[in-house]
Amino acid sequence: MRVLTRNVNGAFPHQAKDEIEAQIECLAGVADPPDLLLLNEVNQYRREFTRELIRDELGYDGIVDTLSWAHELRESDVQPHRDIGHTNGNLTAVRDADSIEHTPLELFDDTYDDADRKHVSTxxxxxxxxxxxxxxxxxxxxxxxxxxxxxMKGEEKLKIFETVYNRITNDPERLRILAGDFNTPAAELPDGQPITFSDDKDPRIQDRWRTAALQILKGLGHIGMVDVFRYHWGYGTIDTLDESFGNRRFDHIIASEELNPVYCEYDPESLNHSDHAALIADFEI
Structure with missing residues (x-):
């Protein structure tokens, strides 16, 4: 099983169609096309155009996205959404439409037996x-x-981390893949220790900021999940070609070790069409 995650740089409200076509062409040129395609920052104004290209040019019939949700929130007169630029969302695609099911997060979930506490805070x-x-x-x-x-968004970044971490660690599912653009860490030491963006934050939120980021990056090992890039390559200085954003590794695939990850790399060629390189991982399951 091959997995590819990529930020396609679609935050600009009226992203040009030829830019999207170039990105799809780049994805079509990936050797051994991925079975599971995960895209971030997909432009909600280009939803149907993008889905059509993914289906017709890449051959993925199973497509799930959050772009309709982003559109509805952007059009809402309810605060705080009236002041939030819900211009983009995420998209997941697979070849067989019958092999994928959208499992959206509910505000309250019987799985947790805790109806007094909401589980989506972002x-x-x-x-x-x-x-x-x-x-x-x-x-x-x-x-x-x-x-x-x-x-740019302050505490909203932490709320996303906290929502994801709490949901994953309370989910009874054994097999998981967590992937995407986490906009963290600021840097990594050769031993793999991440340096978060907490040092320049308001002292009242520094500890929470650090904890939220580290829980996602390093805190899922106790439920059997590993950083697939480090799992394959080990530790030490990251080669320039394996960096996804300047000298920072913002894009990640963290997966259950039981899925048997066997390879992981950043694709430097994809930087020609986005400010993030695609991250590709192979699993033997």
Whole structure:
């Protein structure tokens, strides 16, 4: 099973169609096309155009996205959404439409036996797309996530991290993939320790900021999930060609070790069409 995650840089409200066509062409040129395609920052104004290209040019018949949700929130007169630019969302695609099921997050969920506490705290729910992908008779819960930039959206970034972490760690599912643009860490030490963006934050929120980021990056090991890039390559200085954003690794695939990850790499060629490189991982399941 091959998985590809990529931020396609579609936040600009009226992204040109030829830019989207070039990105799809780039994806079509990937050797050994992915079985599971996860896209972030897909332009909600170009929803039908993008879905048509993904279906006709890439051959994915199973397409799930949060773009309709983003559109509805953007058009809402209810605060805070009236002041939020819900211009983009996430999209997950597979070849067989019968192998994917959208499993959206509910505000309250009987799974947690806790109706007194809501489980979606972010004002950007379109940044969290959850599906169940069935492959070789096994169900995999797939989390396609993009964290908004903390420098622009502040606490909303933490709310996305906290919602995802709490949901994943309380979910009884054994097989999981969490992937996307996390907009973190600021840097990584050779031993893999991430440096978060918490140092310049308001002291009243520094600890929460650090904890939220580290829980996503390093805090899922106790439920059997691994950073697939580090799992394959080990630790040490990251080569320039393996960086997804300047000298930072913002895009990640964190998956259940039981899925047997065997390879992971960033595709530097894809930087020609976005400010993020595509991240590709292979699993033997």
């Amino acid at each position: 004002h950007y729910p379109e940044k969290i797309l959850v599906t169940t992908y069935t492959v070789n008779g096994r169900d995999i819960k797939v989390w396609n996530v993009r964290a908004v930039p903390g420098s």
